[in-house]
Amino acid sequence: MTTYSAVITTGIYCRPGCGAKPLPRNNITFEHAAAAEAAGFRACLRCRPYRVAGPVGSDAPELVCRAVQLIIGGALDHGGTETALAERVGLSSRHLRRLFLRHLGASPDQLARSRRAHFARRLLDDSDLTVLDVAFASGFGSLRQFNRTMREVFRASPTDLRDRRRRADRLVADGGLALRLPFLPGYDWPAMLDLLAGWAIPGVESIEDSTYRRTITIHDAPGLLEISPGGTDHLLLRAHLPYWEDLIHVVDGAARIVGLDADHSAGAAALLGDPVVGPLVRARPGLSVPGAWSGYEVAMRVMLGDDVAEFVKVHGSPAPGLPGGLTHTFPPPEGELGAVDHGSTVDELAALPGVSLAQANQIAYRLGCRTAFPLDGASARWHPWQALAATHLISAGPRS
Template sequence: MTTYSAVVTTGIYCRPGCGSKPLARNIRVFENAAAAEAAGFRACLHCRPYRVAGPIGSDAPELVCRAVRMIIDGALDHDGTEAALAERVGLSARHLRRLFLGHLGASPDQLARSRRAHFARRLLDDSDLTVLDVAFASGFGSLRQFNRAMREVFHASPTDLRNRRRKADRLVADGGLTLRLPILRGYDWDAIRAFLAARAVPGVESVDGETYRRTVTLEGAPGLLEILPGTTDHLLLRAHLPYWYGLIHVVDRVGQLLGLDTDQTAAATALRGDPQLGLLVRLRPGLAVPGTWSPFEVAVRAVLSRGRENDEVRSWLGRIARELGTPVAGLPGGLTHTFPDPAAVDAAGLTGLGLPAQDVTTIAAVTVLARSEDSPLRHGASAAELAHAPGLDAELGHLIAYRLGDHTAFPAADPALKAALAELGVTRDLRGQPWSALAATHLIRHGDALAPSATGVHCGHLA
């Protein structure tokens, strides 16, 4: 877990490994940057803590994790309030603040402000976007609000911060906007990339060497995202988008896709001593739980995955994208379409593709859920919540919630997971534990590496 050291005599907080040598009695330790800032400390100019990963620990209470995901999705941007956020998670505003202060050391508003300010600081370093573009790309409602927040967090104006950037910080390249994605040291990009490659939707996603690509849609306009290896503390994201407004939420959704939003240290520690799963964890200590770009897309995948091997599921998803998605010309890696939004999917269109009637009925129900104003198909939804949604059941609830960030979800119907359980002789129920999702990820990784005849996942060369 990333921790930050704050020095009471200087009022500055630092990232791990900073070269400063303060006296131990003058140091306070914080688990996240927002907590250090809420206590009155400012970021070190030398080690730049805004450029390291600071995910929420997997041992945080589920209600706190759910509220954090809502903040990541923009619940406190613009006119969003702590009271409205609390109502969405079923708590009073006072109790939500108490939970945040007790577990994160900062209130929801302080966490949201810190996230926006840190993202803006990275944009000022990495890109040549104007200060005005950086403000709106980072989720601020106005330039005045942006300037005030940056002065409060970094004690300098955005223009001064841009002028301080180092020559090696600038990542500007021809085509697209390149940004650093901070990761925890040891993060297993090879394993996550292999997971995504094995499940890539034809025409929508591709993996070429060390680069993952996918098409996206932002308010009806198509875009392209590319993720590449960087160094030990970051990946690189190259975004080709129709506009930069709200870019922070695009980057956050990429983080959710790659499992960067949760620190799995506590879950991995709990699993290392397991007699059947411990070896898998020790072999891949940096494995994260992959998420998804689109909750609707992962829900459709879950419906199609029951009773089918992976290659057949990918074929059906590719057909849905080709027939119901938006064509996009001129993209690399065989990318041709975006995956359709729920508004473009209906029972008649699915029937025309030749899907069995039962799948058509269930996907139609998923589409209705995804269109609803307060949809249960969202990042952070729990397996129990989804299991009670119209048209779904417990098995689908776990399949979907696993990719939406529920730490306790265990997608037992996944073909690779089933193959791994059989090969390892694991028969006990692994659902509902704080580490269930991480256990499932290690098992799926193991199942993917088995013979194709056992799993239907033709990616043994990626092991």
């Protein structure tokens, strides 16, 4: 888990490994950048913690993790409120806020604000998008709101921040927009590719030369995402999109697919002593649980099995001229399965007509439910880390 050190005498917080050497008695530790910012600290200009901000720790309660996933999906963007978010997870807004402050050190609104600001700062560094494009790509409702937030978080205007970027920051791609997807130390990209290959939807997803590719639909227009190795602390995402508005959610979706949206360190530590899974965790400590682009897509993949390829051909939109055998975008959601989101639990999914308990576990597993177990057999021994245990079992042996 990434931790951040804040110095009370300077009002600055740093990521691990920063060259600054403050006196230990002046340090305060935060698990999340948003918590440090909520406490009034600003990001260090030397180590730039916004470039490595990790996912929210999975040792938080399930309801908190579920609410975080909804925030990542945009629940607090464009007028969304903490009250509406709390209703979606079955809590009062006051109780949800109390849980966030206790386990994350920041309220839901503060977490959402920090995520938007950090993403915008990365765009200002990595890309040549205009300041206006960066604002709307990062989920801000107006340029005024964007400017105010960036000044509050980084103590500088977006234009000043763009002027400060380092020569090596700017990413140049052969087509598309290139962005870094930061990961925690030890992340296992080859293992993730193997896992994704087992569930890839023909025509929509492909894996070739250490690169994962997939089609997506943005505002009824096709797009293409390519994820490949980038560096010692990040993957490289190339996004070919018709619009940049709300790009933050496209990047979040890409990170979710390859398991970068959650910190599994607490689960890995808990499973180390298990006689079955423990040796697998020691062998591949950087294994992450794969996610999915959308709840509807993974639900149809599970319900239709191999017939999903024909479903895509018949109901999907053609996307000609793409590499890796990609031919279509996935059909738009319909019916009750169209309401499946990344906050869904096994019980909620099993209550849908025509969805068995086994299928509910398979769907919930790809949607980030850490207690879902998509394999046959008992799994109570690994509670509440069944999804991570299953990932190690799948990676170590024949897929079910």
